Amino acid sequence: MSTARPVRVRAPGKINVSFRVGPLRPDGYHSVASVYLAVSLYEEVLATPRADGAVTVGVRSGSELAFDLDSIPLDESNLAVRAALLLRELADRPSGVHLEITKRVPVAGGMGGGSADAAAALVACSALWDTGFSREELVRISASLGADVPFALHGGVAVGLGVGDELTPALARKDLNWVLVPASFGLSTPKVYAVADTLRERAGIVVPEPGGVDPAVLQAMHTGDVAALAKVVSNDLQAAAIEQAPELADILDLGVAEGALAGLVSGSGPTVAFLTSSRRDAEELAQRLSDVAGVVALPVHGPVHGARIMA
Numbered sequence: 001m002s003t004a005r006p007v008r009v010r011a012p013g014k015i016n017v018s019f020r021v022g023p024l025r026p027d028g029y030h031s032v033a034s035v036y037l038a039v040s041l042y043e044e045v046l047a048t049p050r051a052d053g054a055v056t057v058g059v060r061s062g063s064e065l066a067f068d069l070d071s072i073p074l075d076e077s078n079l080a081v082r083a084a085l086l087l088r089e090l091a092d093r094p095s096g097v098h099l100e101i102t103k104r105v106p107v108a109g110g111m112g113g114g115s116a117d118a119a120a121a122l123v124a125c126s127a128l129w130d131t132g133f134s135r136e137e138l139v140r141i142s143a144s145l146g147a148d149v150p151f152a153l154h155g156g157v158a159v160g161l162g163v164g165d166e167l168t169p170a171l172a173r174k175d176l177n178w179v180l181v182p183a184s185f186g187l188s189t190p191k192v193y194a195v196a197d198t199l200r201e202r203a204g205i206v207v208p209e210p211g212g213v214d215p216a217v218l219q220a221m222h223t224g225d226v227a228a229l230a231k232v233v234s235n236d237l238q239a240a241a242i243e244q245a246p247e248l249a250d251i252l253d254l255g256v257a258e259g260a261l262a263g264l265v266s267g268s269g270p271t272v273a274f275l276t277s278s279r280r281d282a283e284e285l286a287q288r289l290s291d292v293a294g295v296v297a298l299p300v301h302g303p304v305h306g307a308r309i310m311a
């Protein structure tokens with residue numbers, strides 16, 4: 001359907017419930033095996049047509065988190081702008097658009113917030129410009145914007161191979177309840193990968209190709225066995241994130257001491273995610289972490305849908 005009216009899209013942040021990192025490839029990326037879970041913390045992009053043909057962006061906070069909005073570029077390096085420019089070129093449209101981003105996913109937090117913005121911008125502009133691209137085509141297009149962008153479009157639960165962009169849907173029988181503890185600072189994704197390489201080199205570890213994901217993780221999600229899942233969640237980037245920000249180790253210990261079934265750093269960090277048994281346990285843990293440590297702690301659940309137009 002063609003529309004000249006503004007289009008609002010929301011796209012989720014993610015947790016890597018399991019994340020294996022293989023060797024560094026010649027292109028500067030690592031081959032990975034990821035179990036992605038989309039969680040109920042959403043970015044929103046409102047796309048409004050611009051008559052002058054320009055592609056512009058604005059960012060505002062939609063959260064109680066103290067976002068460093070100044071660290072987000074407002075030029076052509078903004079991921080949402082890159083998405084719109086790429087789509088415009090592929091669809092051969094002369095159209096302009098203003099993208100207003102409402103941020104709720106921690107910036108540089110390891111939860112794919114910028115990727116969610118890119119996915120939301122693709123879906124919004126595709127509707128605005130009536131490109132006729134299918135969802136599958138948008139997913140394919142999105143891979144050139146970043147390794148996490150296809151999953152922000154896809155949503156739900158998925159296995160990500162290659163650099164994380166080769167997705168296969170997976171099943172979660174039950175809604176999983178987590179508590180997120182965002183940090184007041186960000187970590188650079190390439191830096192965390194580089195530190196991971198250095199740590200492995202120093203330990204004399206020759207890193208194998210990740211192959212696939214840990215089948216025990218898929219099995220636990222498939223059967224909805226949260227206790228079993230808690231035993232197998234893991235992230236190969238966690239040690240490198242802790243090396244960069246040692247306080248993350250204390251937060252991980254605290255969450256488990258306060259009753260989380262398990263804790264792990266999300267993606268390249270520094271956001272920490274704690275698994276709990278129920279929505280109620282997540283709310284109680286978030287309250288305790290806030291009381292005991294004075295940290296912001298957000299209960300979330302997943303799987304949730306990928307980038308989608310809002311009514």
Ligand SMILES: C[C@](O)(CO)[C@H](O)COP(=O)(O)OP(=O)(O)OC[C@H]1O[C@@H](n2ccc(N)nc2=O)[C@H](O)[C@@H]1O
Pocket residue numbers: 016028029030031032034110111112115145146147148149162163164189190193267268
């Ligand atoms: C850490 C994760 O968030 C886990 O899902 C992703 O692997 C990162 O995904 P992303 O932020 O979308 O990454 P991109 O924007 O494509 O890449 C940023 C940088 O991260 C590093 N990178 C990213 C993905 C990957 N499989 N191997 C890498 O080494 C590379 O240095 C790359 O230049």
Ligand SMILES: Nc1ncnc2c1ncn2[C@@H]1O[C@H](COP(=O)(O)OP(=O)(O)OP(=O)(O)O)[C@@H](O)[C@H]1O
Pocket residue numbers: 071072073077078079080101106107108109110111112113114115117118148186187189267268269
């Ligand atoms: N729309 C955007 N939103 C946030 N950051 C953006 C955006 N466009 C470009 N960036 C740049 O990308 C950097 C990382 O952003 P993002 O919030 O996606 O990190 P992240 O969640 O750690 O990413 P990932 O988990 O995918 O590695 C920011 O510091 C910023 O400089």
